[in-house]
Amino acid sequence: MSTDFLDWLDHQQGRQYELHARYINPIFVRMLQTIGFDKGFVRGQGCYLYDAGGTRYLDLLTGWGVFALGRNHPKVRSVLEAVLSRELPNLVRMDCSLLAGLVAEKLTSHTAPHKDQPLTRVFFCNSGTESVETAIKFARCFTGKQRILYCEHAFHGLTTGSLSLNGAGFFRERFGDLMPGTESVPFNDLAALDRALARKDVAAFFIEPVQGKSCEVVSDGFLEDAQTLCRKAGTLLAVDEVQCGMGRTGKWFAYQHWPSVEPDIVCVAKALSGGYVPVGAVITTPKILDSVFNTLERCVVHSNTFGQNDLAMAAALATMTVMEEDGIVENVAALGDYVMARLENMGRDCPFVSEVRGKGLMFGIDFKRPENSFKLRAAWDALHALNFGVFGQMIIVPLLQEHHILAQVAGYHTEVIKFLPPLIVTKQDLDWFLSAMQQALQDTLRVPGAAWNTVMNLAKGAMRAHGV
Ligand SMILES: Cc1ncc(COP(=O)(O)O)c(C=O)c1O
Numbered sequence: 252m253s254t255d256f257l258d259w260l261d262h263q264q265g266r267q268y269e270l271h272a273r274y275i276n277p278i279f280v281r282m283l284q285t286i287g288f289d290k291g292f293v294r295g296q297g298c299y300l301y302d303a304g305g306t307r308y309l310d311l312l313t314g315w316g317v318f319a320l321g322r323n324h325p326k327v328r329s330v331l332e333a334v335l336s337r338e339l340p341n342l343v344r345m346d347c348s349l350l351a352g353l354v355a356e357k358l359t360s361h362t363a364p365h366k367d368q369p370l371t372r373v374f375f376c377n378s379g380t381e382s383v384e385t386a387i388k389f390a391r392c393f394t395g396k397q398r399i400l401y402c403e404h405a406f407h408g409l410t411t412g413s414l415s416l417n418g419a420g421f422f423r424e425r426f427g428d429l430m431p432g433t434e435s436v437p438f439n440d441l442a443a444l445d446r447a448l449a450r451k452d453v454a455a456f457f458i459e460p461v462q463g464k465s466c467e468v469v470s471d472g473f474l475e476d477a478q479t480l481c482r483k484a485g486t487l488l489a490v491d492e493v494q495c496g497m498g499r500t501g502k503w504f505a506y507q508h509w510p511s512v513e514p515d516i517v518c519v520a521k522a523l524s525g526g527y528v529p530v531g532a533v534i535t536t537p538k539i540l541d542s543v544f545n546t547l548e549r550c551v552v553h554s555n556t557f558g559q560n561d562l563a564m565a566a567a568l569a570t571m572t573v574m575e576e577d578g579i580v581e582n583v584a585a586l587g588d589y590v591m592a593r594l595e596n597m598g599r600d601c602p603f604v605s606e607v608r609g610k611g612l613m614f615g616i617d618f619k620r621p622e623n624s625f626k627l628r629a630a631w632d633a634l635h636a637l638n639f640g641v642f643g644q645m646i647i648v649p650l651l652q653e654h655h656i657l658a659q660v661a662g663y664h665t666e667v668i669k670f671l672p673p674l675i676v677t678k679q680d681l682d683w684f685l686s687a688m689q690q691a692l693q694d695t696l697r698v699p700g701a702a703w704n705t706v707m708n709l710a711k712g713a714m715r716a717h718g719v
Pocket residue numbers: 315378379380381383406407408409459463491492493494495520521
């Protein structure tokens with residue numbers, strides 16, 4: 252049966268764009284084709300993707316950060332195969348899953364390594380956004396308060412509750428009224444946070460220690476001070492580590508870069524299952540969890556159907572074990588410093604580079620209008636008169652087409668390009684990326700030149716698509 256299925260699948264190869272255009276999202280297919288990202292990848296292994304012609308691509312997008320251990324990690328796969336062959340009593344629901352208990356034990360060994368630390372309870376779900384929805388409910392239930400604060404430029408997911416904490420108008424527009432009682436504060440602005448907490452009616456302050464959409468990092472001292480303000484105001488500190496957690500920044504969780512920070516809630520997802528199976532988790536304290544599940548009648552008052560499923564739990568156990576045994580977090584810390592220092596050096600020679608920022612292997616480049624060159628400024632202005640946020644494609648498109656490196660901009664309507672390498676990436680892979688970046692950045696200085704032609708055509712195409 253499985254050989255028949257794989258033969259059949261091989262015969263279908265090449266139909267993906269036609270099928271997606273017909274059944275799934277035609278405009279997404281058009282976007283891929285416009286920027287030449289319709290590569291038809293057929294295989295993924297470790298840090299690389301392969302197209303049908305066997306060309307190897309370095310994957311610095313990692314499925315938006317899920318493939319911490321690269322694609323198809325052999326140890327994780329073998330654990331999944333073993334679990335499938337065991338005919339385990341998956342999702343009984345009126346019983347307790349051993350695998351879920353073991354994942355909770357391992358996960359909390361990293362949030363509460365010492366006995367007196369309180370982040371020892373875990374709620375499992377199926378995605379990042381579901382972990383945020385859960386955190387919102389837990390915070391409101393525990394505090395009895397309604398308001399939720401989030402940061403400008405924040406991204407916490409796209410379901411209605413987490414979308415209400417989204418710091419970009421673009422994602423919110425045209426979806427009607429969102430959750431009431433939410434309010435943004437500028438990122439890294441303690442005084443603004445203090446003012447927003449003044450009425451003591453805020454259930455939680457949500458923050459990504461490294462923002463996914465901007466690559467901004469919380470400044471030293473901010474989380475500690477925010478925690479003090481929150482405690483004074485009876486507000487929970489909810490840290491969204493969906494993207495920046497699980498070793499991505501060179502610590503198991505990004506908040507741990509500041510040792511005295513002890514959040515009340517930590518949201519995790521993405522890399523927790525090594526990219527194999529959708530998963531999410533909320534790690535919190537006994538007090539908070541017990542306030543939600545406080546009577547026998549309410550023992551599953553917040554729940555879901557697929558949370559704690561065997562495949563997600565086995566993948567999570569295997570992923571965390573590999574991370575521990577292979578010193579993955581230490582690799583990230585060392586290589587993150589290396590790549591950011593090299594990029595910062597390069598950025599000094601390119602007047603379009605405003606800042607290189609991030610932490611560990613979550614880093615990005617922000618671009619700006621150049622100050623000192625009339626020719627470059629005129630090219631920037633001409634492009635921005637057509638379209639804001641397409642400049643990054645001048646780097647991203649040649650990275651893929653000429654250097655076989657997959658990456659993307661950090662979000663919509665932003666000048667930031669972002670990189671999320673697999674955490675198993677080697678220095679050799681990063682040198683491949685760095686020499687490609689050197690060339691791509693230099694090409695932006697050639698006006699007129701091929702890179703500018705490409706991006707001007709993209710901007711004009713986008714205007715035509717909008718009927719302008
Ligand atoms: C910080 C953060 N929170 C939440 C989410 C939502 O996760 P998911 O796409 O799994 O719903 C994301 C997704 O990119 C994220 O980066």
